[in-house]
Amino acid sequence: MADWNVYLEFTEGSSSKFWRGRVDGGDLHTNWGRIGTDGQTKTASYGTEDAALAELEKQASKKRKKGYADASGGAAAPADAPEPPPEPESYEASLKLKEAGRSITLSLSVDGSSLKTAVEETYESEDAARAAFARIKRQLVEDGYQG
Numbered sequence: 001m002a003d004w005n006v007y008l009e010f011t012e013g014s015s016s017k018f019w020r021g022r023v024d025g026g027d028l029h030t031n032w033g034r035i036g037t038d039g040q041t042k043t044a045s046y047g048t049e050d051a052a053l054a055e056l057e058k059q060a061s062k063k064r065k066k067g068y069a070d071a072s073g074g075a076a077a078p079a080d081a082p083e084p085p086p087e088p089e090s091y092e093a094s095l096k097l098k099e100a101g102r103s104i105t106l107s108l109s110v111d112g113s114s115l116k117t118a119v120e121e122t123y124e125s126e127d128a129a130r131a132a133f134a135r136i137k138r139q140l141v142e143d144g145y146q147g
Contacts, residue, residue: 005053006060008068009035018071019063021056028052030059101128 004020018039019032026047033039046052091110096103107118123129
């Protein structure tokens with residue numbers, strides 16, 4: 001796990017806790033808990049690294065106002081936060097919906113930089129399928145699709 005950009009501790013009375021944060025691209029990872037434990041981890045996306053860094057500083061400033069102090073934890077924090085879950089190995093999905101006389105199967109997959117979609121709708125009759133075809137085609141043409 002990469003080094004933490006901010007590592008703060010609060011020790012007063014029976015309290016002995018830490019808060020830390022790091023930025024990875026547009027993601028802000030925060031980890032907090034009792035000193036000596038793994039604590040809890042949260043990841044939030046802010047779109048850009050600058051936005052994530054601004055949010056990190058905002059949260060760290062609030063913690064400092066509550067009495068947290070900068071500590072020398074950085075990369076050698078008391079307990080490493082758990083690794084985020086791995087990216088899925090497969091970017092394929094098949095979803096189904098049944099409603100009022102029709103069944104819809106939607107297939108999704110990623111192929112390089114392309115997202116591929118396929119939809120199959122099944123109706124109670126051939127006439128219902130043809131009416132749906134006409135309605136959908138008309139709407140797509142109105143939306144700007146060209147044949």
